[in-house]
Amino acid sequence: MRHANIIGGAFAVAVGLLLSDTVGAAEWPDDCQEATLPSDDPNYPDAQLILTCVPRDFNGTLIIYAHGYVRPQEPLALPEEFGDADVREIVEQLLDLGFGVVASSYHKNGYAVEQAEADLNSLVAYVQSIEPDVDGIYITGASEGALIATMLVEKYPEIYDGGLALCGPLAGTRYQIDYLADVRVLFDYFYPEVFPFGALDVPDDAHEQWDGPDGFKEKIAAAVGDDPDAITQVFDAAGVACDGGDHDEAANCAQNILAYSVFGTNDLLDTAGGWPVSNVDKEYSGSDDDAALNAGIQRFDADPAASAYANLYYRPSGLLQRPLVTLHTTRDPGVPYRHELIYFNRAALLGTDDKLTVLPVDRAGHCAFTAQEVLGGLGALLLRADSHLVLALVDSLETLHGIIDVDIDVGAGSKRIAELVQDQATDFVDELEDEFGFVGDAPDAAEDALDAVTDVGGNIKDEVEDLF
Numbered sequence: 001m002r003h004a005n006i007i008g009g010a011f012a013v014a015v016g017l018l019l020s021d022t023v024g025a026a027e028w029p030d031d032c033q034e035a036t037l038p039s040d041d042p043n044y045p046d047a048q049l050i051l052t053c054v055p056r057d058f059n060g061t062l063i064i065y066a067h068g069y070v071r072p073q074e075p076l077a078l079p080e081e082f083g084d085a086d087v088r089e090i091v092e093q094l095l096d097l098g099f100g101v102v103a104s105s106y107h108k109n110g111y112a113v114e115q116a117e118a119d120l121n122s123l124v125a126y127v128q129s130i131e132p133d134v135d136g137i138y139i140t141g142a143s144e145g146a147l148i149a150t151m152l153v154e155k156y157p158e159i160y161d162g163g164l165a166l167c168g169p170l171a172g173t174r175y176q177i178d179y180l181a182d183v184r185v186l187f188d189y190f191y192p193e194v195f196p197f198g199a200l201d202v203p204d205d206a207h208e209q210w211d212g213p214d215g216f217k218e219k220i221a222a223a224v225g226d227d228p229d230a231i232t233q234v235f236d237a238a239g240v241a242c243d244g245g246d247h248d249e250a251a252n253c254a255q256n257i258l259a260y261s262v263f264g265t266n267d268l269l270d271t272a273g274g275w276p277v278s279n280v281d282k283e284y285s286g287s288d289d290d291a292a293l294n295a296g297i298q299r300f301d302a303d304p305a306a307s308a309y310a311n312l313y314y315r316p317s318g319l320l321q322r323p324l325v326t327l328h329t330t331r332d333p334g335v336p337y338r339h340e341l342i343y344f345n346r347a348a349l350l351g352t353d354d355k356l357t358v359l360p361v362d363r364a365g366h367c368a369f370t371a372q373e374v375l376g377g378l379g380a381l382l383l384r385a386d387s388h389l390v391l392a393l394v395d396s397l398e399t400l401h402g403i404i405d406v407d408i409d410v411g412a413g414s415k416r417i418a419e420l421v422q423d424q425a426t427d428f429v430d431e432l433e434d435e436f437g438f439v440g441d442a443p444d445a446a447e448d449a450l451d452a453v454t455d456v457g458g459n460i461k462d463e464v465e466d467l468f
Contacts, residue, residue: 027088031055031095034078037122039107041115048119049105051078053091054131059098061136061389062127063378064120064160066152067103068143068367069260072110072267073207079103082374083142083166083367090371094378097392100134102127110267113173113313116148117155124159136389138381140164140374142367143335147173150324150343151314157321162385164377165326167367169335170343172315174307177268178277179336182238184261185279185298187254190230191223200275200300202265210262220258221251229288236286237293239338241331241364253333256366274303276310318346320355323384327359327369327377330405334366341417348420357384357428358421362405376400380428383435394436401438404429 028034032053039047054062065087067079080087091101104123108115120139128134139160141149146168153163169176184199194216197203210216224231225247231254232244242253269275278301287293330337340358347353357380361369369377372395379393380400390397406426408418432438 029053029088029092029095032091032101037104037119037126039115039119041107041118044108044115046076046107048107048123049076049078050123050126051101051103052127053095053102054100054127055095055098057098058100058131058133059389059392060133061098061138061382061387062100062102062124062131062134063094064124064137064139064149065101065103066116066120066139066141066145066148067105068141068145069111069264070109071207071263072108073263074109076105076107076109078105082371083369084365085369085371085374090374093371093375099389099392100127100131108271110264111144111173111271113144113148113151114271116145117151117313120148120152121156121159136161136385136387138162138164138378138385140166140378140381141168142166143168146170146326147314147316150316153322153324154317154319160322162323162381163325164381165324166369166374166377167328167332167335168326169339170316170326171339173310173313174277174315175339175342176335177310178279179238180257180260181277181279181300182282182284183234183240183254183257185300186234186237186284186293187220187258189293189297190227190234191220194219194223199261199298200265200269202262204266207263210259216258216262217255220255224251224254233287237284238286239336240333241336242333256334269306272303272306272309274306275300276302276306278302316343316346318343318348318350318352318356320347320352323355323357323381325357325359325377325381325384327361327373327400329361329363329365329368330408331362331364332366332368333364338414341414341421344421345417348417353420353424355384358424359400359428360405360408360421360425361403362407363403370399372396372399373403397432397436398438401429401432 032051035050036047037050039045082090094101102123104119106112106116106119124137137160139149139152146165149163150165150170153160181199188195228244228247231250235242235244240253242249244250280299280301284293326340328337328340344356344358347356375393375396376399379390379397382390404425406422406429408422
């Protein structure tokens with residue numbers, strides 16, 4: 001291991017850094033320093049917890065990790081997972097290759113897009129103040145963190161050289177809230193006995209009744225088992241990518257989605273200053289009796305100020321000046337894949353889709369990616385940014401090459417955009433094969449690539465061979 005801690009107390013004093021009690025905790029690599037940065041936010045005054053990891057042989061490129069949604073009832077903590085992958089595994093591999101890695105808890109959990117914007121920008125400024133050799137900054141995130149990463153790339157191209165967004169709600173906050181709310185009110189219509197409160201009337205202590213033999217989680221599973229046909233109608237009407245005929249899968253999907261209602265509704269109302277979406281005029285379809293469904297389902301209207309806040313934090317525009325790579329499973333029940341198609345369409349309408357690379361993966365689950373696939377996504381981003389450091393991640397890029405779906409089936413309603421994304425994904429796979437010789441299980445892809453690619457600012461092999 002080639003790590004060495006370079007961040008010292010003098011730098012902390014220079015920017016008012018507050019060292020935490022867990023500095024140098026054994027679970028992080030030796031190069032990693034835990035600390036805190038003040039938020040200066042009167043509404044949410046807690047300091048953000050930060051992790052800064054820079055190796056002695058730093059290659060100048062910094063990877064920022066924006067974590068996903070954390071239940072607001074949980075204490076602030078540094079992220080330990082990147083989707084299904086272990087953050088520590090990713091950090092270790094990136095440090096071994098010379099990359100710097102930093103992450104934050106943000107100074108608020110739950111719906112924290114606004115807070116993450118301030119926290120991550122201040123974290124970048126802090127690292128730049130203590131590490132003069134930073135010459136490239138890339139932001140990556142999963143789930144809510146993918147939305148945050150996209151926001152930062154769109155809004156601050158002078159800071160971030162590009163972004164990687166995994167399984168993110170890239171159509172925007174309101175679109176995702178609308179989806180989660182649809183599942184809740186549809187579930188209530190078909191299973192009125194589970195929740196004794198409405199979708200917008202969640203008691204403050206409802207989360208305490210989630211677990212346990214008589215908790216909401218078990219009640220959801222039991223209700224789905226008692227009436228499996230009803231959950232199929234819920235999924236069809238809301239567009240949930242789950243098999244209602246498989247009890248375990250259906251119950252698990254319903255539990256995971258409905259948990260946002262129980263744990264997150266009041267935090268969303270407090271943060272946005274009201275409810276940001278409306279279903280007053282929505283016509284639901286996909287049930288056995290749509291007329292009865294639309295007559296009986298709970299309706300709610302949007303608060304205009306809350307809608308404006310949710311758009312501000314955040315509705316991605318698609319206006320890109322820096323490269324953005326997105327990775328999303330096509331059967332994601334938590335954040336539907338159609339977010340990707342909506343975002344791609346926005347970028348195409350603005351003429352910036354040449355900066356966007358959407359990589360679909362034919363797989364079920366939310367953020368269901370391994371560490372090597374995440375690193376492959378980073379490799380794709382570096383490739384799109386024309387960074388010679390892509391060759392440091394060429395093995396992971398080969399792993400990514402093997403999972404990209406170039407035959408997307410997302411329904412006729414999105415056929416035109418899906419075809420454009422499919423063409424782009426096919427072109428990307430072809431590009432990887434041409435550049436690096438990826439063919440099936442071709443051996444020694446990294447070394448083959450080093451031998452083959454020499455035309456990026458001189459002899460690439462000489463520049464990066466020491467990274468392998």
